[in-house]
Amino acid sequence: MLSSAPTKLISDDGRRADGRRLDQLREIKMEVSTLKNADGSACVAYGKTRVMVAVYGPRELHPKHLALPDRAILRCRYHMAPFSVEVRKSPAPSRREIELSKVIREALEPAVFTELYPRTSIDVFIEVLQADGSTRCASITAASLALADAGVAMRDLVAAVAVGKVEGKLVLDVMDVEDKYGEADLPVAMMPSKKAVTLIQMDGQLTFEEFKEAFNLAVKGCNQIYDFQKEALRRHFAPKIEELEGGMSSG
Amino acid sequence: MKRLVLPGEVLGTIEEYIAGKGAYEDGGEICAQLVGLAIFKNDRKEALVEPLVKEVAVPKKGNFAIGQVEGVKEDLANVRILQLEGKRRLTKPFLAVLHVSQCGRGFVKSIGDAIGIGDFIRARVLTDWPPYQLSIAERSCGVIYALCPFCGKALVQYRGGLKCLDCGKLFKRKVAPSYVIKPPREKRP
Numbered sequence: 001m002l003s004s005a006p007t008k009l010i011s012d013d014g015r016r017a018d019g020r021r022l023d024q025l026r027e028i029k030m031e032v033s034t035l036k037n038a039d040g041s042a043c044v045a046y047g048k049t050r051v052m053v054a055v056y057g058p059r060e061l062h063p064k065h066l067a068l069p070d071r072a073i074l075r076c077r078y079h080m081a082p083f084s085v086e087v088r089k090s091p092a093p094s095r096r097e098i099e100l101s102k103v104i105r106e107a108l109e110p111a112v113f114t115e116l117y118p119r120t121s122i123d124v125f126i127e128v129l130q131a132d133g134s135t136r137c138a139s140i141t142a143a144s145l146a147l148a149d150a151g152v153a154m155r156d157l158v159a160a161v162a163v164g165k166v167e168g169k170l171v172l173d174v175m176d177v178e179d180k181y182g183e184a185d186l187p188v189a190m191m192p193s194k195k196a197v198t199l200i201q202m203d204g205q206l207t208f209e210e211f212k213e214a215f216n217l218a219v220k221g222c223n224q225i226y227d228f229q230k231e232a233l234r235r236h237f238a239p240k241i242e243e244l245e246g247g248m249s250s251g
Numbered sequence: 252m253k254r255l256v257l258p259g260e261v262l263g264t265i266e267e268y269i270a271g272k273g274a275y276e277d278g279g280e281i282c283a284q285l286v287g288l289a290i291f292k293n294d295r296k297e298a299l300v301e302p303l304v305k306e307v308a309v310p311k312k313g314n315f316a317i318g319q320v321e322g323v324k325e326d327l328a329n330v331r332i333l334q335l336e337g338k339r340r341l342t343k344p345f346l347a348v349l350h351v352s353q354c355g356r357g358f359v360k361s362i363g364d365a366i367g368i369g370d371f372i373r374a375r376v377l378t379d380w381p382p383y384q385l386s387i388a389e390r391s392c393g394v395i396y397a398l399c400p401f402c403g404k405a406l407v408q409y410r411g412g413l414k415c416l417d418c419g420k421l422f423k424r425k426v427a428p429s430y431v432i433k434p435p436r437e438k439r440p
Binding site for chain 1: 253255257258259260261273275277282284285286288302303304305306307308309339341342343344345346380381
């Protein structure tokens, strides 16, 4: 059964359909090194949106004529699982998926030192397991974690979040229902410690003042997500440090 | 105590350190490139990051590689690099070439005197760029495992070459000391 449009997306007391405040993120979960066979992997959940990313490489590129003599090429494949949405999605790559693959690649490229790995490819496979809005943002966040896990040299982690306009109000981290029935959507990806934006898109209409406010809200959200990313990496690598320190003291 | 650093984290300024391995300079600051432990070498004024994940598996000059011979021409062999020693598992092999002049310390008349198709070899990488060139001239390099091209049985080390214990044929090879199947001990009368 398909979900129908809710009568009210923001209640009188300023709460959203899922009970969040306007500037509140959904529950964020992040895990690193979830796949054994990939060089790097990560699993990220923004509320009900769940994304799994695997990174392979840098590795030899085929077909070889695509190789660049001075740097690696980054290849992204964004894919939604057939069971990720309410109505079964065809597993074949759609126009939207091809476009999002390109957009995500361009959001990640500024963060990666591709010049350190000439004539190779870094392959990023993104699988959306469950879609509830902001899948591109969750994908970028997860992909940057997976790249860091793969040991690929990076300028900074990339954190992404979407801001939307719903019933005339700006909301942080839009979910599916807000995306569908809202007035605007502004996904932003950035390298927080470099204060550099790597992706900004806008769907719908915002006034200039609203845009400025929405952008500032997105920056705030990205900084929060960046903290979650750092925590996930530290949590994953903490046992290794203890192991090293234990080895050093016993040795 | 070593400090865990993440990509983008500031290690110091350019007045304090120079960027070593795993670090880079950006706007007057030295930042980490990798997830790892920050190391400050005060004698060399260098800040570097010791990665906590195994190094990216890309062949570099001086690395030792384990590969399989794919094809042998008159003076050149194509080798598929399957593993780089000290680096993580390769998810896709790299292609490399081995020239006859790199098959031994002395004169090697034909590349078939040093290696054969299907042999697994340990070789040193000579170049940083593809096509990666290999050398098995060093003592520690050469064939580490081979099968008999006639009967398919594993060959054993025999008087500087290889021998098939099944069909008795002898093969000229540049055998590495780490060849996996040693000759069986002869029984004393």
